[in-house]
Amino acid sequence: MKILIIxxxxxxxxxIEEFLRTENYLVETAQDYNSGLExxxxxxxxxxxxxxxxxGGSGLxxxxxxxxxxxKQPVIILSAKDSVEDKxxxxxxxxxxxxxxxFHLAELLARVKSIIRRNARDGEQLLQYKNVTVDPDNRLVLVDGKEMTLNRKEYDLFYYFILRPxxxxxKTSLIESVWGDHTDQADNLDFIYSQIKNIRKKLKEAQADMDLQAVYGVGYKLV
Known part of the structure; x- marks a missing residue:
């Protein structure tokens, strides 16, 4: 799950960035109006x-x-201006x-989790697709009730796909979703292929009713 801090x-x-990273979020930042808007x-x-x-401008x-x-991206306003009018x-x-x-970081985290649940999954606590269940709060993937173990990057990629079956x-969208601001540190696309290959293998071994299908020269989709 990816968060932008403006x-x-x-x-x-x-x-905030360091705290959210310890909670396994991918975090990007911007310090002014123009870069934030972009x-x-x-x-x-x-x-x-x-x-x-x-x-350079107003967050509003x-x-x-x-x-x-x-x-349609969920937004939490963070501001020292606590007037009713601004809110x-x-x-x-x-x-x-x-x-x-x-504010307390624990309260911020609770608000973030609540909004992501409400907006990405229509308020459902768990995400269900075919015989796979995803528990985003605990970063768990279950196939027919049995846990399928994924490392951090594999989980982030799989979650990205299962929200968009x-x-x-x-490929560029996938790379940006995994690496964020650090995309330019990736020498080539091999790391995406490797992650996809591992996820496909684990889905097959777990007998999941889905697969990551390659579309030559373009990218992948969960089918």
Whole structure:
């Protein structure tokens, strides 16, 4: 699961980033309006943590652009401005929740988990597809009730697919979903092929009623 933090307070942004990474989230950051808007419109995130006061513009304008572009990405506003007017305006524009600074990281995590559940899985605690069940909170994959062991990257990729069954995913999207801001550190595409190969093998061994199908020259889809 991937989260974007748009926050100009570097110390706070770093603290949130490190905390969420320990919870096995893939985290990207932006420190100003322009870079935040570009990432929010270009990539897909499971949740965006958005400050209102940003260098170069307002976080509320980023919300407006997401709405105008029909980008349905869950947004939690993080702001020191705790007035009722700001909260109501943010929620009216399209934010899913509002958290006033300072806040406890445990509360932030609870809000993030709740919003991801509500938006990505229509409020269901578990994700079910054919004979496979995924428990995102505990990062568990069950096939006919038996756990299928996946390493961290394998789980992240599989979760990305199972949220989008039968949808063709391009290799570039898959790479970005795994590596995020560090995509340029990957020398080639072999690591994606290796992860896909391992997942396919484990699905077959577990007798899952699904497979990752390669579409030559384009990418893969879960069928």
């Amino acid at each position: 926050e100009d307070e570097l110390a706070l942004s770093k603290t 990432k929010a419109l270009t990539y897909d995130y499971d949740c965006i943590l958005l400050d209102i006061m940003l260098p 304008d980023i919300l407006k652009e997401l709405k105008n572009q029909h980008k 109501v305006l943010g929620l009216e524009i399209g934010a899913d929740d509002y958290l006033a600074k300072p 039968n949808k063709l995913m391009e």
